[in-house]
Amino acid sequence: MTTLKRVDVHVEGIVQGVGFRPFVCSLAGRLGLSGRVRNDVNGVHIEIEGARTGVEEFLTALERDAPALSEIERVTVVSGEPAGHRGFTIATADPGALRTAAALADLAPCDDCLRELADPASRRHRYPFTGCANCGPRLGITRARPRKRPHTTMAPFAMCADCAREHDDPDSRRFGDPATCCPACGPALKLRDARGTELCGDPVTCAAALLRTGRVIAVKGPGGYHLACAAACEPAVAALRGRKHRAEQPFTVMAAGLAQARRCCEIDDTAAALLTGPARPVVLLPRRPGAPVAPSVAPGHRILGIALPATPLHHLLLAELGEPLALTGGDVAGEPIAYEDADALTRLSGIADAFLTHDRAICTRADDTVLRPLAGEITVLRRGRGHAPDPIALRRPAPRAVLACGATIDSTFCLLDGRRAHLSQRLGHLDDHDTLRAFASAVGHYCDLLGIRPEIVAHDAHPGHLATRHALQLTAAGHVAVQHHHAHVAACLADNGDLGPVIGVVLDGIGHGPDGTIWGGEFLRADLTGYQRLAHLAQVPMPGGPAAARRPLRMAAAYLGDHPCDPGLRDRLAGALQQAGTGRETPLTSSAGHLFDALAALLGLRDTITYEGQAAAELEQHADPAETAAYPAALTTGEGPLVVETADLVRAAADDLAAGTATAAIAGRFHNGLAAAVTRTCVALRQATGLTAVALTGALFQNALLLDRTLQRLRAAGFRVLRHVRVPPGDGGLSLGQAAVAAARDHPAAPA
Missing domain, CATH: 3.90.870.30 (DHBP synthase)
Structure with a gap:
């Protein structure tokens, strides 16, 4: 006699819109079971009954064989009495589902x-x-x-x-x-000229023909328009740079498939899996010597951003062209990317020679996701298409819904409801009102799609940030200001499912410090509710104020002071200080980003910065990874926080430069010296606090050489090290940290 069994199963996670209900229906039919499946507000609910052995096999296969795109977070099973179901059906979803x-x-x-x-x-x-x-x-x-x-x-x-x-x-x-x-x-697909007139012939075939002759095409992608030209054609790439006013920032290379991509980059099994995965991100990989890519695609870089086609249209275009494309966002000088047809034609007609477009509208703009294999793990440098808004599960649920408004640079926002944190795609720099309007529109759209009504709004503590101003205008039960670098550490904790406390090492550009100075090289004792500044990189003046961020030689002069230098270098430094002027603001900063700027200028790599993080990226690319020597940096103790004397690193580099040491070796010794200084500081803080875990965060930990050297030293010193894996270590992950802090402070267990 067959023993019957009935269970109610509730599955939580990413289980809607990924073929989960048809999978359940097929599985039940194959096992001869009856019941029904439906979506509800928290996932999928299944009523299943039949032979006991069949029900038990069903429960095993439910998780083992789930659709590839699903992510099961929790399965709850409750036994009951058989209800006499006949057959298995897919029922109508609950009204609050989806x-x-x-x-x-x-x-x-x-x-x-x-x-x-x-x-x-x-x-x-x-x-x-x-x-x-x-x-x-x-x-x-x-x-x-x-x-x-x-x-x-x-x-x-x-x-x-x-x-x-x-x-x-x-x-x-x-x-x-x-x-x-x-x-x-x-x-339907169409090819139009720069005036919007439709061109005759097959759109894909004609677009490929234009690309072969060195033309620039605006292509309507899944999250907006991007600009494309033949990657091997130097005149076309140079023309695209000139028209877009993007002088040096690298372009992406899109290849038709792995075979073509391997002619451009060194691709191991991990990279191949990333490139061919369903998200189709841009992956930063070592450039292969002799790659069929024009020099202007990524000037001065040993790595390329490589991607495979993300849509059927891209597959068709690459197959027709027969060679890789160089791609960049469909915008001018940092504006939001164009995603509406009329706006694209207006803004991009001076750049693109033709438009490969169609009549399906885009309602949410999104850049591509950018990933980089770093120190044996994958780091997200930019969250975008293919990743956003997939939720990140937090260790402890939020008592109330939270909206976090992120940073001004590389802005994102985060909606937190219960355990699920929905981190948005990168929305650009909130330095103008067009971008701010796009930001506000995206926030509203996400709230509607996710059915989340924020009761708390979190924001950066800097009162002048446009994201902060926007946050303070929103009606909510409460507003929570989160210090910039505390948010970075909190993002790393949330990324790792950790509550802290940890020693948070934050190396980034600049952030508002509560002492009135500009922070950017910080060692914090931090958990999700609060922080204490235990140490920092030495503060130096920024000659001429914020403009020093674009003139790195000024920062070199600030670090070197009256240190003896080669006469030619001394003349360059004096000229930079004269250009900065006297009597202007010279705020103090501990910025690690400006430290890298100073080294890049000292070595003659970069006198003018044209995009965020340029000098640091070029210094990493220039460094000799085989170099093992490290410049020393003193650790000063006193009544306040410990101070890492980073001027020691710059002055040692200047001495080596005067002695004729190769600049690649100097850059390598600088990276090693900073990693050693970070480790020495963490050891001193462990002795003072008893903390044995370190969280590495901030945009400078996108640097593969610095991250690798720092990880090696910290682990050798016995630390448990947390690093970013699912969210960017830079400002693109800041909103997750803000949301986690706001939720922790709202939690009943949070300290008063």
């Missing part, structure tokens, strides 16, 4: 869709909008909840009978996918 499905990240086409794209017998052969429930646009096309066709930018396109059958069939991979379409009923 929260996570409404805000899934955009994904690259799956293998099944790519096979259709390449198959002449398929009705979707060469159709650039091919997709299914396992891939394709999500966040970029979703206007509102629930994520059904009428609430997406696919609403104007009525499904044909064939597509409707696929959409309604639980056995189809297009079941429930609101983007289901084909050439008979979906969006």
Whole structure:
């Protein structure tokens, strides 16, 4: 006699909009079980009954064989009495469901869709909008909840009978996918000239022909327009740089596939998995000698940002072109990227020679995600398409919903509800009101999609930041100001599921210090509720004020002071100080970023900075990774925080330069010296506090050489080291830290 069993199963995590219900239905049918599955507000609810052995196998396979795009956080099983279900059905979702499905990240086409794209017998052969429930646009096309066709930018396109059958069939991979379409009923691709006039011929074939002749094409991607030209064509790349006013910041290289990418970069198994994964990020990898890439794509860099096609359109274009593309965002001089057709034509017509576009609207703009393998792990440098807004699970739930407004540079925002922190895509620099309007619009859109109504608004403690001003204008039960560097440490803690306390080492550009100086090289005793400044890099004046950030030779002069130098160098330093003027503001700063600026200027690598972090990146690229010597830096003790005398590093470098030492060796010794100084300081703080864990955070820990050297030394000294893995160590992760601090302070267990 067969023993019957019935259980109610609740599955939490990313389980909506990823084919989870059809998977459950198929699994139940295969095991001869009855019941139903439906989405609810917190995930998926399953009622399953039948033979005991079948139910037990179902529970095992539910997690073991779950769809690749799902992420199961928790499974709750409650036994009950059989209800007499006949067959297995997919039931209507609860009214409050579809929260996570409404805000899934955009994904690259799956293998099944790519096979259709390449198959002449398929009705979707060469159709650039091919997709299914396992891939394709999500966040970029979703206007509102629930994520059904009428609430997406696919609403104007009525499904044909064939597509409707696929959409309604639980056995189809297009079941429930609101983007289901084909050439008979979906969006259409067009190629237009710079005046907006449609050009004749196949759009992909004609666009590729233009690219071969050195033209620049604006291509409508999943999160906005980007500008493309042939990567090997130096005149085309130079023209794109000149028209866009982007003098030196590296472009991305997009290859048709791994074989083509391997001709450009050194790609190991880890990098290959990243490049071919569903997010299709940009991955920073070592440049291969003789790579078929123009010098102007990434001037002065030994690494390239490489990517594979993120949409069927990109696959078609790269296949037709037969060579890699150089890509950059569809904007001018740091504006928000264009994502609406009319705006793109207006703003980009002076840059692009033609527009490869279509009639499916984008409702959420997003840059590409950028990843870098660092010291054996993967670090997110920019969170964007393919990652945002996938939630990051926190260790302790927030009592009330939180909105954190992030930083002015590399701005993001974070919505925290319970344990789930939804970190947005990078939205740019909030240095003008166009970007601020885009920021505010994105916040509102996320709140609607996720069904979150923030009761607390967290923001940077600097009162002058545009993000802070925006936060203070929002109505909420409370506003929480979070010091910039405390937020960095909190982001690292949240990224690692840690509550602290730790020794937080924050090496970044600049941040508002409560003592009225500019912080940027800090050692904090920190947990999620508070911090104490235990040590810092030595403070030096910024000659001429904030302009010193763009004139790094001024910072070199500040660090060197009256240290004996080569006469030629002394003349350069004097000229830089004269240019800064006298009597102007000279605020004090402990910025690690400005320390790197000073070294880059001292070595003749960089006299003028044209983009954020440029000098530090170029100094890393120039350094000899085989160098083992390290410059010493004294650690000064007194009544206040310990001070790392970073001028010692700069002066030792100047002495080596005067002695004729190779600049690559000097840059290597500087990196080693700073890593040694960080470790020595942490050892001293461990003796004073008993803390044995260190959190490394801040934009300077995007530097592979510095991170590797610091990790080696700290681990050899017996520390447990936390580093960023899922969120950027720079300001792009700051909003997560702000949200975590606000939630911790709101928690009943938080100290008064």
